[in-house]
Amino acid sequence: MSRNSWPLYEVFVRGKRGLNHVHVGSLHAADDEMAVRHARDLYTRRNEGVSIWVVKAADITASSPDEKDPFFAPSGDKVYRHPTFYEIPDDVPHM
């Protein structure tokens, strides 16, 4: 391993009562296992019952800010694309 091979990782954490993993930050680590270890120290303070995902930043593909309009605009002004005309029943959680 070369001296500089500490790639950047992105960290996602799901809290004890959290529903989904949330991006909380990034860190450098030598490999996946060390990344999880460090994420635990840096972002969870070792709370019991949390779940941590780490992923190499290089493995993430992001949408480009330049294409923002064509990429996201269709949903905004075309209300008929959204199922907003339905009443959500009370006993359906997490919507």
Place this chain on the structure above:
Amino acid sequence: MNEKAVAYVLRLGDDALVAAQRMAALATWAPQLEEDVALANIALDLLGQARALLTYAGELEGQGRDEDLLAYRRDEHEFTSALLVEQPDTDFAATMVKLLFFSAYQRLLYEELSAGDDETLAAIAAKSVKEVAYHLSHACAWTVRLGDGTEESKRRMQTAVDELWPYTHELFASDSVWRGYGFDPAGLRERWLGIVEPVLAEATLERPVDDWAPTGGRDGLHTEHFGYLVGEMQSLHRAHEGVSW
């Protein structure tokens, strides 16, 4: 007062205190920022254990000594920590090998104590055993990474293992204090080897032969490194006696 109980709990507290002092001295000196945080984290765990254990030892003693008096107002020869934990951190390999040997020992001993008759000691041990399990897995990961790493990292790890191995015998050397209270760690050596040997093997490191086995720490007879450690740790308290902070 149960003198054996006081001496027993003091040994555990002194181990944790001295290990914490050594580890804390590495803050900002780790090879990498994230590792720096991990080492500080371990130091804080150990200090927390030391505080609980020294406080309890003071209560058992009943002479009004609290954790601060026990940490800052005893002389070098009154500390009964094992010689292993006072060994200097000559490089990162030494730090990790020391942590491997010590946390494997702590884990086994705390596991036994958490099921023991002394409820306070059992509670402290139950809380601490989770922490030392993490310390141990951290040390195992680094031992394998460095032992089975580059030629240079392997050489350093083997040097650290060879130099620190003799001090591990003292952890399991029984005497009237160990036999007189809690759980006698003398019986833990085989299980300790069961943890440490496979890690060394996976790290492609040689397990040293059992030869020289220095002792003395439990009786307050320490190596030459210890006076400086205690002196630095206590300097502020001795310069400004009796103040609170």
